[in-house]
Amino acid sequence: MRTLIPALVVAALGIGALAWATYGGQALTAEEARRIAVAKHPRPVPDFPLQTQDGTRTRFTALEDRLVVATFIYTRCRTMCPLLGMRMARIREALPKGTLGEEVRLLSLSFDPERDHPAQLRDYGRRYGAKPANWWVARPLEGLEEVLDTFGVVVIPTRREFRHNGAFYLIDRRGRLAGIYDKQYPERVVAAVRARL
Amino acid sequence: MKPRAGWLVAGLGGWGLLALPPARAVLEASLPGHMVGQIGLLVAAGWLLGRSWGPVTPGELGGWNRYGATGLVVAIFTLAFWILPLSLDTALQDPAWETAKFLAVPLLAGLPLCRSWSRLPGLARALLWAHLIPMLAVMGWIYHEAPVRLCNAYLLDQQALLAWTLWGIAAAITAFWTIRAFLGQAPLRKTIYLGERP
Known part of the structure; x- marks a missing residue:
């Protein structure tokens, strides 16, 4: 348990960071990301x-x-x-x-x-x-x-x-x-x- | 110089050298140089820093990194984040992303890999090596076949060059393990075990 919990926390943080950077997996390239960013803001x-x-x-x-x-x-x-x-x-x-x-x-x-x-x-x-x-x-x-x-x-x-x-x-x-x-x-x-x- | 200080100097020195503008300019001029060269060397600098910490012990970090699982997860997510075309492109345009890359890759990929790799069960290490080869091949194929530029900062020919670089690495790893399997000295039972390293 002592290893499982930090590993899961780290994995959750990692998934969160990837989701944040890629707009929930919608943008893997800077070109896609700027299109989404501009549409939102x-x-x-x-x-x-x-x-x-x-x-x-x-x-x-x-x-x-x-x-x-x-x-x-x-x-x-x-x-x-x-x-x-x-x-x-x-x-x-x-x-x-x-x-x-x-x-x-x-x-x-x-x-x-x-x-x-x-x-x-x-x-x-x-x-x-x-x-x-x-x-x-x-x-x-x-x-x-x-x-x-x-x-x-x-x-x-x-x-x-x-x-x-x-x-x-x-x-x-x-x-x-x-x-x-x-x-x-x-x-x-x-x-x-x-x-x- | 004590061995630990030597690793520390090598790690910090390598890290500092990579951050120098000429080194950045050379490595970031091409897509393989950026993704494979710079990120690979930043991982290596972090690994050297990890070596300066001394021998890996089973009880370090109070058991939070048992079998190296937590450290491996940190490293995998860090690398997955920084090899995204989006991250590579943004790092070239935004100094904050570039700084984050230079901090994250050594400290959250290289260093935890160093402290975790030898603690991983042999079977896990074997699986990672075995998984790395098709992953590199598929990544190469994606970059080779992409009809559009995946990074705004690099041209299509750079994507083809990256593909061949990734395929070359996959071939080198395959060759290494094939040769080792047939000609190497170490029997498998010596390297594959499921428990904590003694």
Whole structure:
């Protein structure tokens, strides 16, 4: 008994620690964990200056009072970012009529602002029919690291490109990151937007 | 230097060296380096600290660790926690998690393993070795076949490299015990017993 009790107590503590870290076994990776964490506790997105595809300099707070569907890209990308662009276009098409621009804005934010100037952003946006009135393809002018940290985006430079985790992010009307959705399922983003309209 | 002090210096020294930024940078640069290299070496540093405590005696800790069961459970849960992709990733991004890893792995995995391993009944040790081989193989297979990155900080090729590392370790353990079984000197009845170590 003298050994059994401490062993059981330790096992219970161990199971508790694992359950705590993995949100009850739902998240074994940091990617899954941040999605659950954000859904439970929306986190404020820090304001930062940015430049859109038409060269306009503005701030992130200009999007406040609207729902924003965001994603992170770099325009030279030939794999995940074109996919994110195509799926963002699908999200745009699936939104209820009349909501785009007024109630919902789309944002494709470059994490390669050194190379992604308005010309490159415009070119990326044109491929998916992004119009600056409702879909900003933009680059942050300052505070990139803080923004990436807030969204939990990890960018690893490789020889000529970047590797990054791709997802769709929903920002609520109070400017808080309120949802992270798998890039494979744009319809889930649409459902989340509809639920908040 | 007395043997105990020697183990203590080796344990603390190894622990300190692993915590140095260059050592962390080198080991954490790759997924096998992080999961197998760094965590394995932290366990070893904790083991050395455990050796500095002196010979393992049946009555130590007032019987709370009889047969080494409690210490083994602590070590298994600690390792299970810190080899999760979630823990590896978060440790790279959050200094509090990194500090917790550097404290927990030596003190809650290496040290209790050292104080418990020799107290485990031989059959339990044999089962653990036998269980470790398929577990490493399955872990390797999971990392090898995962279509997505399990750690945001490491690329897919690192997962394949980790898989081969785990398979290599499993193969080495298998080879070691196979060779020992056929060519070793120790008869099984000498190493497998169910009671407290005399």
